[in-house]
Amino acid sequence: MNKPTSKRNKATSAASSDSTPSDDQDLEEISQEEDPGSATITVSAVEVPELTEQEQRDRLHLERKVERAFFEAGRALAELRDRRLYRSTHKTFEEYCKDRFGYSRRQPYFLMEAAVIFQNLEQKCDRNDHILPTNEWQIRPLSKLDPDIQPEAWEQAVESANGKVPSHRIVKDVVQRIMDRTKVLNTYQIGEVCQIIVKDNPELRGKGGCWAIVSAVNEFSCTVRVWDGEYTIGLQRLKSFNYLPQECQQMQSLSDRITQVYSDSLEETVKNLLQLLGKVNRPYLTALEEKLLTLLESEYGRIP
Structure with missing residues:
Protein backbone atom coordinates (compact mmCIF):
# COMPACT_ATOMS: atom_id res chain seq x y z
CA MET A 1 0.00 0.00 0.00
CA ASN A 2 2.93 2.34 0.62
CA LYS A 3 4.81 1.67 -2.65
CA PRO A 4 2.85 4.08 -4.89
CA THR A 5 3.49 6.87 -2.44
CA SER A 6 7.18 6.12 -2.50
CA LYS A 7 7.24 6.30 -6.31
CA ARG A 8 5.50 9.67 -6.33
CA ASN A 9 8.07 11.04 -3.89
CA LYS A 10 10.88 9.87 -6.07
CA ALA A 11 9.36 11.47 -9.14
CA THR A 12 8.91 14.72 -7.31
CA SER A 13 12.44 14.59 -6.08
CA ALA A 14 13.75 13.93 -9.55
CA ALA A 15 11.80 16.82 -11.04
CA SER A 16 13.06 19.14 -8.35
CA SER A 17 16.59 18.06 -8.99
CA ASP A 18 16.27 18.74 -12.75
CA SER A 19 14.83 22.30 -12.31
CA THR A 20 17.39 23.50 -9.77
CA PRO A 21 20.50 25.07 -11.37
CA SER A 22 23.91 23.89 -10.35
CA ASP A 23 26.25 26.08 -8.28
CA ASP A 24 28.36 26.84 -11.37
CA GLN A 25 25.27 27.95 -13.29
CA ASP A 26 24.20 30.25 -10.41
CA LEU A 27 27.61 31.91 -10.35
CA GLU A 28 27.55 32.45 -14.12
CA GLU A 29 24.14 34.15 -14.09
CA ILE A 30 25.03 36.34 -11.11
CA SER A 31 28.26 37.32 -12.79
CA GLN A 32 26.41 38.43 -15.94
CA GLU A 33 23.91 40.46 -13.93
CA GLU A 34 26.64 42.23 -11.97
CA ASP A 35 28.67 43.10 -15.09
CA PRO A 36 26.24 44.06 -17.90
CA GLY A 37 29.00 46.01 -19.61
CA SER A 38 30.64 42.73 -20.54
CA ALA A 39 27.76 41.98 -22.92
CA THR A 40 28.64 42.37 -26.59
CA ILE A 41 26.37 44.67 -28.70
CA THR A 42 26.61 44.45 -32.43
CA VAL A 43 25.94 47.72 -34.32
CA SER A 44 25.58 47.67 -38.06
CA ALA A 45 27.30 50.57 -39.82
CA VAL A 46 24.98 52.67 -42.03
CA GLU A 47 26.61 54.26 -45.00
CA VAL A 48 25.42 57.85 -45.77
CA PRO A 49 25.81 58.47 -49.46
CA GLU A 50 27.27 61.79 -50.59
CA LEU A 51 25.02 64.21 -52.46
CA THR A 52 25.26 64.01 -56.19
CA GLU A 53 26.00 67.15 -58.18
CA GLN A 54 22.33 67.41 -59.12
CA GLU A 55 21.24 67.03 -55.49
CA GLN A 56 23.71 69.73 -54.45
CA ARG A 57 22.22 72.07 -57.08
CA THR A 182 28.13 109.81 -38.84
CA LYS A 183 25.78 111.17 -36.20
CA VAL A 184 23.91 114.34 -37.13
CA LEU A 185 22.21 116.42 -34.48
CA ASN A 186 18.40 116.43 -34.89
CA THR A 187 17.46 120.12 -34.85
CA TYR A 188 13.85 119.75 -36.04
CA GLN A 189 11.03 120.98 -33.83
CA ILE A 190 7.45 119.82 -33.39
CA GLY A 191 5.20 121.76 -35.76
CA GLU A 192 8.01 122.48 -38.24
CA VAL A 193 7.16 122.05 -41.92
CA CYS A 194 9.52 119.85 -43.96
CA GLN A 195 9.74 118.50 -47.47
CA ILE A 196 10.03 114.74 -47.99
CA ILE A 197 12.90 113.50 -50.14
CA VAL A 198 12.25 109.92 -51.28
CA LYS A 199 15.21 107.50 -51.36
CA ASP A 200 14.23 103.88 -52.06
CA ASN A 201 11.64 103.69 -49.30
CA PRO A 202 8.47 101.76 -50.26
CA GLU A 203 6.43 103.44 -47.54
CA LEU A 204 7.14 106.85 -49.04
CA ARG A 205 6.17 106.01 -52.60
CA GLY A 206 4.22 108.96 -54.02
CA LYS A 207 5.39 111.23 -51.18
CA GLY A 208 8.42 112.72 -52.91
CA GLY A 209 8.27 116.51 -52.75
CA CYS A 210 5.34 116.53 -50.32
CA TRP A 211 5.31 118.81 -47.33
CA ALA A 212 4.95 117.27 -43.89
CA ILE A 213 4.42 118.54 -40.36
CA VAL A 214 6.76 117.26 -37.64
CA SER A 215 4.72 115.61 -34.86
CA ALA A 216 7.56 113.91 -32.95
CA VAL A 217 11.33 114.42 -32.82
CA ASN A 218 13.40 111.23 -32.45
CA GLU A 219 17.16 110.69 -32.20
CA PHE A 220 17.78 109.93 -35.87
CA SER A 221 14.35 110.55 -37.39
CA CYS A 222 11.13 112.54 -37.18
CA THR A 223 7.53 111.40 -37.14
CA VAL A 224 5.63 113.57 -39.61
CA ARG A 225 2.05 114.02 -40.75
CA VAL A 226 1.08 114.13 -44.41
CA TRP A 227 -2.33 114.10 -46.08
CA ASP A 228 -2.92 110.36 -45.62
CA GLY A 229 -1.36 109.59 -42.24
CA GLU A 230 1.83 109.61 -40.15
CA TYR A 231 5.27 108.31 -41.10
CA THR A 232 8.61 108.02 -39.33
CA ILE A 233 11.31 109.31 -41.66
CA GLY A 234 15.08 109.49 -41.30
CA LEU A 235 16.73 112.89 -41.12
CA GLN A 236 18.45 112.35 -44.45
CA ARG A 237 15.02 112.18 -46.12
CA LEU A 238 13.75 115.49 -44.76
CA LYS A 239 14.47 119.10 -45.72
CA SER A 240 13.11 122.05 -43.76
CA PHE A 241 11.15 124.79 -45.56
CA ASN A 242 12.35 127.24 -42.87
CA TYR A 243 8.87 128.74 -42.56
CA LEU A 244 8.09 131.39 -39.96
CA PRO A 245 6.03 130.26 -36.92
CA GLN A 246 2.85 131.83 -38.34
CA GLU A 247 3.37 130.09 -41.67
CA CYS A 248 3.85 126.77 -39.87
CA GLN A 249 0.51 127.31 -38.11
CA GLN A 250 -1.16 127.96 -41.48
CA MET A 251 0.25 124.70 -42.82
CA GLN A 252 -0.89 122.88 -39.69
CA SER A 253 -4.44 124.12 -40.33
CA LEU A 254 -4.23 123.04 -43.96
CA SER A 255 -2.96 119.61 -42.91
CA ASP A 256 -5.90 119.18 -40.54
CA ARG A 257 -8.41 120.08 -43.26
CA ILE A 258 -6.91 117.69 -45.81
CA THR A 259 -6.74 114.89 -43.23
CA GLN A 260 -10.42 115.34 -42.39
CA VAL A 261 -11.40 114.93 -46.03
CA TYR A 262 -9.03 112.11 -46.97
CA SER A 263 -9.97 108.43 -46.77
CA ASP A 264 -8.76 105.42 -48.69
CA SER A 265 -12.23 104.84 -50.14
CA LEU A 266 -12.29 108.16 -52.04
CA GLU A 267 -12.28 108.22 -55.82
CA GLU A 268 -8.84 108.34 -57.38
CA THR A 269 -9.49 111.80 -58.83
CA VAL A 270 -10.27 113.22 -55.38
CA LYS A 271 -7.25 111.54 -53.80
CA ASN A 272 -4.99 112.86 -56.56
CA LEU A 273 -6.29 116.38 -55.96
CA LEU A 274 -5.60 116.13 -52.23
CA GLN A 275 -2.14 114.77 -53.01
CA LEU A 276 -1.45 117.82 -55.21
CA LEU A 277 -2.49 120.09 -52.36
CA GLY A 278 -0.07 118.14 -50.20
CA LYS A 279 2.79 119.12 -52.52
CA VAL A 280 2.37 122.89 -52.64
CA ASN A 281 5.71 124.49 -51.85
CA ARG A 282 4.26 127.61 -50.25
CA PRO A 283 2.54 128.21 -46.90
CA TYR A 284 -0.84 129.14 -48.42
CA LEU A 285 -3.41 128.11 -51.03
CA THR A 286 -4.34 130.10 -54.10
CA ALA A 287 -7.94 131.31 -54.42
CA LEU A 288 -8.77 128.42 -56.77
CA GLU A 289 -7.12 125.84 -54.54
CA GLU A 290 -9.07 127.20 -51.56
CA LYS A 291 -12.36 126.87 -53.50
CA LEU A 292 -11.56 123.30 -54.52
CA LEU A 293 -10.72 122.23 -50.97
CA THR A 294 -13.85 123.94 -49.61
CA LEU A 295 -15.93 122.12 -52.23
CA LEU A 296 -14.44 118.76 -51.21
CA GLU A 297 -15.10 119.51 -47.55
CA SER A 298 -18.72 120.30 -48.36
CA GLU A 299 -19.17 117.33 -50.70
CA TYR A 300 -17.80 114.76 -48.26
CA GLY A 301 -19.33 116.29 -45.17
CA ARG A 302 -16.09 117.00 -43.37
CA ILE A 303 -16.85 120.60 -42.39
CA PRO A 304 -17.33 120.74 -38.58
Whole structure:
Protein backbone atom coordinates (compact mmCIF):
# COMPACT_ATOMS: atom_id res chain seq x y z
CA MET A 1 0.00 0.00 0.00
CA ASN A 2 2.93 2.34 0.62
CA LYS A 3 4.81 1.67 -2.65
CA PRO A 4 2.85 4.08 -4.89
CA THR A 5 3.49 6.87 -2.44
CA SER A 6 7.18 6.12 -2.50
CA LYS A 7 7.24 6.30 -6.31
CA ARG A 8 5.50 9.67 -6.33
CA ASN A 9 8.07 11.04 -3.89
CA LYS A 10 10.88 9.87 -6.07
CA ALA A 11 9.36 11.47 -9.14
CA THR A 12 8.91 14.72 -7.31
CA SER A 13 12.44 14.59 -6.08
CA ALA A 14 13.75 13.93 -9.55
CA ALA A 15 11.80 16.82 -11.04
CA SER A 16 13.06 19.14 -8.35
CA SER A 17 16.59 18.06 -8.99
CA ASP A 18 16.27 18.74 -12.75
CA SER A 19 14.83 22.30 -12.31
CA THR A 20 17.39 23.50 -9.77
CA PRO A 21 20.50 25.07 -11.37
CA SER A 22 23.91 23.89 -10.35
CA ASP A 23 26.25 26.08 -8.28
CA ASP A 24 28.36 26.84 -11.37
CA GLN A 25 25.27 27.95 -13.29
CA ASP A 26 24.20 30.25 -10.41
CA LEU A 27 27.61 31.91 -10.35
CA GLU A 28 27.55 32.45 -14.12
CA GLU A 29 24.14 34.15 -14.09
CA ILE A 30 25.03 36.34 -11.11
CA SER A 31 28.26 37.32 -12.79
CA GLN A 32 26.41 38.43 -15.94
CA GLU A 33 23.91 40.46 -13.93
CA GLU A 34 26.64 42.23 -11.97
CA ASP A 35 28.67 43.10 -15.09
CA PRO A 36 26.24 44.06 -17.90
CA GLY A 37 29.00 46.01 -19.61
CA SER A 38 30.64 42.73 -20.54
CA ALA A 39 27.76 41.98 -22.92
CA THR A 40 28.64 42.37 -26.59
CA ILE A 41 26.37 44.67 -28.70
CA THR A 42 26.61 44.45 -32.43
CA VAL A 43 25.94 47.72 -34.32
CA SER A 44 25.58 47.67 -38.06
CA ALA A 45 27.30 50.57 -39.82
CA VAL A 46 24.98 52.67 -42.03
CA GLU A 47 26.61 54.26 -45.00
CA VAL A 48 25.42 57.85 -45.77
CA PRO A 49 25.81 58.47 -49.46
CA GLU A 50 27.27 61.79 -50.59
CA LEU A 51 25.02 64.21 -52.46
CA THR A 52 25.26 64.01 -56.19
CA GLU A 53 26.00 67.15 -58.18
CA GLN A 54 22.33 67.41 -59.12
CA GLU A 55 21.24 67.03 -55.49
CA GLN A 56 23.71 69.73 -54.45
CA ARG A 57 22.22 72.07 -57.08
CA ASP A 58 18.68 71.21 -55.91
CA ARG A 59 19.61 71.87 -52.30
CA LEU A 60 21.13 75.26 -53.14
CA HIS A 61 18.08 76.17 -55.24
CA LEU A 62 15.65 75.25 -52.42
CA GLU A 63 17.76 77.07 -49.82
CA ARG A 64 17.62 80.20 -51.97
CA LYS A 65 13.83 79.89 -52.08
CA VAL A 66 13.65 79.75 -48.29
CA GLU A 67 15.98 82.73 -47.97
CA ARG A 68 13.93 84.79 -50.42
CA ALA A 69 10.52 83.94 -48.93
CA PHE A 70 10.15 87.22 -47.04
CA PHE A 71 11.51 89.10 -50.09
CA GLU A 72 8.81 87.61 -52.33
CA ALA A 73 6.19 88.37 -49.66
CA GLY A 74 7.27 92.00 -49.52
CA ARG A 75 7.15 92.37 -53.30
CA ALA A 76 3.71 90.75 -53.46
CA LEU A 77 2.37 93.03 -50.73
CA ALA A 78 3.69 96.09 -52.54
CA GLU A 79 1.88 95.07 -55.72
CA LEU A 80 -1.33 94.34 -53.82
CA ARG A 81 -1.13 97.81 -52.28
CA ASP A 82 -0.09 99.74 -55.38
CA ARG A 83 -2.77 98.16 -57.58
CA ARG A 84 -5.35 98.32 -54.76
CA LEU A 85 -6.32 94.70 -55.39
CA TYR A 86 -7.96 94.65 -51.96
CA ARG A 87 -10.58 97.29 -52.83
CA SER A 88 -13.41 94.82 -53.58
CA THR A 89 -13.45 93.54 -49.99
CA HIS A 90 -11.69 96.11 -47.79
CA LYS A 91 -11.51 99.89 -47.53
CA THR A 92 -7.88 100.03 -46.47
CA PHE A 93 -4.75 98.04 -47.16
CA GLU A 94 -4.09 97.63 -43.43
CA GLU A 95 -7.53 96.08 -42.81
CA TYR A 96 -7.04 93.72 -45.74
CA CYS A 97 -3.64 92.53 -44.47
CA LYS A 98 -5.02 92.00 -40.97
CA ASP A 99 -8.02 89.92 -42.16
CA ARG A 100 -6.23 88.01 -44.91
CA PHE A 101 -2.80 87.38 -43.38
CA GLY A 102 -3.21 88.19 -39.69
CA TYR A 103 -0.66 91.02 -39.91
CA SER A 104 -0.42 93.88 -37.47
CA ARG A 105 -0.74 97.36 -38.94
CA ARG A 106 3.02 97.78 -39.34
CA GLN A 107 4.02 94.26 -40.44
CA PRO A 108 3.22 94.58 -44.18
CA TYR A 109 5.26 97.79 -44.32
CA PHE A 110 8.18 96.11 -42.58
CA LEU A 111 8.10 93.33 -45.19
CA MET A 112 7.86 95.75 -48.10
CA GLU A 113 10.77 97.79 -46.82
CA ALA A 114 12.78 94.61 -46.14
CA ALA A 115 12.19 93.51 -49.76
CA VAL A 116 13.76 96.75 -50.99
CA ILE A 117 16.72 96.33 -48.64
CA PHE A 118 17.18 92.68 -49.64
CA GLN A 119 17.26 93.59 -53.32
CA ASN A 120 19.79 96.33 -52.60
CA LEU A 121 22.05 93.86 -50.76
CA GLU A 122 21.65 91.26 -53.48
CA GLN A 123 22.77 93.73 -56.13
CA LYS A 124 25.63 95.45 -54.28
CA CYS A 125 27.15 92.95 -51.84
CA ASP A 126 30.05 90.68 -52.79
CA ARG A 127 28.52 87.90 -54.88
CA ASN A 128 31.27 85.49 -53.85
CA ASP A 129 30.06 85.46 -50.25
CA HIS A 130 26.44 84.41 -50.97
CA ILE A 131 25.46 85.44 -47.45
CA LEU A 132 22.05 87.09 -47.60
CA PRO A 133 19.40 87.66 -44.92
CA THR A 134 16.81 84.94 -44.34
CA ASN A 135 14.10 86.97 -42.59
CA GLU A 136 12.83 90.51 -42.21
CA TRP A 137 13.83 90.85 -38.55
CA GLN A 138 17.52 90.42 -39.33
CA ILE A 139 17.71 93.47 -41.57
CA ARG A 140 15.14 95.76 -39.99
CA PRO A 141 17.91 97.89 -38.39
CA LEU A 142 19.32 98.61 -41.86
CA SER A 143 16.25 100.74 -42.64
CA LYS A 144 17.84 103.53 -40.60
CA LEU A 145 20.72 103.81 -43.07
CA ASP A 146 20.90 105.22 -46.58
CA PRO A 147 20.75 102.53 -49.30
CA ASP A 148 24.37 103.27 -50.24
CA ILE A 149 25.55 102.40 -46.72
CA GLN A 150 23.36 99.33 -46.17
CA PRO A 151 25.63 96.88 -48.07
CA GLU A 152 28.66 98.02 -46.07
CA ALA A 153 26.78 97.54 -42.81
CA TRP A 154 25.55 94.08 -43.84
CA GLU A 155 29.03 92.90 -44.82
CA GLN A 156 30.40 94.11 -41.47
CA ALA A 157 27.63 92.19 -39.70
CA VAL A 158 28.42 89.01 -41.67
CA GLU A 159 32.08 89.37 -40.71
CA SER A 160 31.10 89.80 -37.03
CA ALA A 161 29.04 86.60 -37.31
CA ASN A 162 32.11 84.68 -38.58
CA GLY A 163 30.81 84.37 -42.09
CA LYS A 164 27.32 83.25 -41.15
CA VAL A 165 23.95 84.98 -41.41
CA PRO A 166 24.06 87.61 -38.63
CA SER A 167 21.36 87.97 -36.02
CA HIS A 168 19.22 91.05 -35.51
CA ARG A 169 21.37 92.04 -32.53
CA ILE A 170 24.61 91.91 -34.53
CA VAL A 171 23.14 93.97 -37.37
CA LYS A 172 21.70 96.48 -34.90
CA ASP A 173 25.08 96.89 -33.20
CA VAL A 174 26.82 97.50 -36.54
CA VAL A 175 24.18 100.02 -37.58
CA GLN A 176 24.53 101.83 -34.28
CA ARG A 177 28.31 102.11 -34.70
CA ILE A 178 27.88 103.53 -38.20
CA MET A 179 25.26 106.01 -37.02
CA ASP A 180 27.46 107.10 -34.12
CA ARG A 181 30.27 107.62 -36.58
CA THR A 182 28.13 109.81 -38.84
CA LYS A 183 25.78 111.17 -36.20
CA VAL A 184 23.91 114.34 -37.13
CA LEU A 185 22.21 116.42 -34.48
CA ASN A 186 18.40 116.43 -34.89
CA THR A 187 17.46 120.12 -34.85
CA TYR A 188 13.85 119.75 -36.04
CA GLN A 189 11.03 120.98 -33.83
CA ILE A 190 7.45 119.82 -33.39
CA GLY A 191 5.20 121.76 -35.76
CA GLU A 192 8.01 122.48 -38.24
CA VAL A 193 7.16 122.05 -41.92
CA CYS A 194 9.52 119.85 -43.96
CA GLN A 195 9.74 118.50 -47.47
CA ILE A 196 10.03 114.74 -47.99
CA ILE A 197 12.90 113.50 -50.14
CA VAL A 198 12.25 109.92 -51.28
CA LYS A 199 15.21 107.50 -51.36
CA ASP A 200 14.23 103.88 -52.06
CA ASN A 201 11.64 103.69 -49.30
CA PRO A 202 8.47 101.76 -50.26
CA GLU A 203 6.43 103.44 -47.54
CA LEU A 204 7.14 106.85 -49.04
CA ARG A 205 6.17 106.01 -52.60
CA GLY A 206 4.22 108.96 -54.02
CA LYS A 207 5.39 111.23 -51.18
CA GLY A 208 8.42 112.72 -52.91
CA GLY A 209 8.27 116.51 -52.75
CA CYS A 210 5.34 116.53 -50.32
CA TRP A 211 5.31 118.81 -47.33
CA ALA A 212 4.95 117.27 -43.89
CA ILE A 213 4.42 118.54 -40.36
CA VAL A 214 6.76 117.26 -37.64
CA SER A 215 4.72 115.61 -34.86
CA ALA A 216 7.56 113.91 -32.95
CA VAL A 217 11.33 114.42 -32.82
CA ASN A 218 13.40 111.23 -32.45
CA GLU A 219 17.16 110.69 -32.20
CA PHE A 220 17.78 109.93 -35.87
CA SER A 221 14.35 110.55 -37.39
CA CYS A 222 11.13 112.54 -37.18
CA THR A 223 7.53 111.40 -37.14
CA VAL A 224 5.63 113.57 -39.61
CA ARG A 225 2.05 114.02 -40.75
CA VAL A 226 1.08 114.13 -44.41
CA TRP A 227 -2.33 114.10 -46.08
CA ASP A 228 -2.92 110.36 -45.62
CA GLY A 229 -1.36 109.59 -42.24
CA GLU A 230 1.83 109.61 -40.15
CA TYR A 231 5.27 108.31 -41.10
CA THR A 232 8.61 108.02 -39.33
CA ILE A 233 11.31 109.31 -41.66
CA GLY A 234 15.08 109.49 -41.30
CA LEU A 235 16.73 112.89 -41.12
CA GLN A 236 18.45 112.35 -44.45
CA ARG A 237 15.02 112.18 -46.12
CA LEU A 238 13.75 115.49 -44.76
CA LYS A 239 14.47 119.10 -45.72
CA SER A 240 13.11 122.05 -43.76
CA PHE A 241 11.15 124.79 -45.56
CA ASN A 242 12.35 127.24 -42.87
CA TYR A 243 8.87 128.74 -42.56
CA LEU A 244 8.09 131.39 -39.96
CA PRO A 245 6.03 130.26 -36.92
CA GLN A 246 2.85 131.83 -38.34
CA GLU A 247 3.37 130.09 -41.67
CA CYS A 248 3.85 126.77 -39.87
CA GLN A 249 0.51 127.31 -38.11
CA GLN A 250 -1.16 127.96 -41.48
CA MET A 251 0.25 124.70 -42.82
CA GLN A 252 -0.89 122.88 -39.69
CA SER A 253 -4.44 124.12 -40.33
CA LEU A 254 -4.23 123.04 -43.96
CA SER A 255 -2.96 119.61 -42.91
CA ASP A 256 -5.90 119.18 -40.54
CA ARG A 257 -8.41 120.08 -43.26
CA ILE A 258 -6.91 117.69 -45.81
CA THR A 259 -6.74 114.89 -43.23
CA GLN A 260 -10.42 115.34 -42.39
CA VAL A 261 -11.40 114.93 -46.03
CA TYR A 262 -9.03 112.11 -46.97
CA SER A 263 -9.97 108.43 -46.77
CA ASP A 264 -8.76 105.42 -48.69
CA SER A 265 -12.23 104.84 -50.14
CA LEU A 266 -12.29 108.16 -52.04
CA GLU A 267 -12.28 108.22 -55.82
CA GLU A 268 -8.84 108.34 -57.38
CA THR A 269 -9.49 111.80 -58.83
CA VAL A 270 -10.27 113.22 -55.38
CA LYS A 271 -7.25 111.54 -53.80
CA ASN A 272 -4.99 112.86 -56.56
CA LEU A 273 -6.29 116.38 -55.96
CA LEU A 274 -5.60 116.13 -52.23
CA GLN A 275 -2.14 114.77 -53.01
CA LEU A 276 -1.45 117.82 -55.21
CA LEU A 277 -2.49 120.09 -52.36
CA GLY A 278 -0.07 118.14 -50.20
CA LYS A 279 2.79 119.12 -52.52
CA VAL A 280 2.37 122.89 -52.64
CA ASN A 281 5.71 124.49 -51.85
CA ARG A 282 4.26 127.61 -50.25
CA PRO A 283 2.54 128.21 -46.90
CA TYR A 284 -0.84 129.14 -48.42
CA LEU A 285 -3.41 128.11 -51.03
CA THR A 286 -4.34 130.10 -54.10
CA ALA A 287 -7.94 131.31 -54.42
CA LEU A 288 -8.77 128.42 -56.77
CA GLU A 289 -7.12 125.84 -54.54
CA GLU A 290 -9.07 127.20 -51.56
CA LYS A 291 -12.36 126.87 -53.50
CA LEU A 292 -11.56 123.30 -54.52
CA LEU A 293 -10.72 122.23 -50.97
CA THR A 294 -13.85 123.94 -49.61
CA LEU A 295 -15.93 122.12 -52.23
CA LEU A 296 -14.44 118.76 -51.21
CA GLU A 297 -15.10 119.51 -47.55
CA SER A 298 -18.72 120.30 -48.36
CA GLU A 299 -19.17 117.33 -50.70
CA TYR A 300 -17.80 114.76 -48.26
CA GLY A 301 -19.33 116.29 -45.17
CA ARG A 302 -16.09 117.00 -43.37
CA ILE A 303 -16.85 120.60 -42.39
CA PRO A 304 -17.33 120.74 -38.58
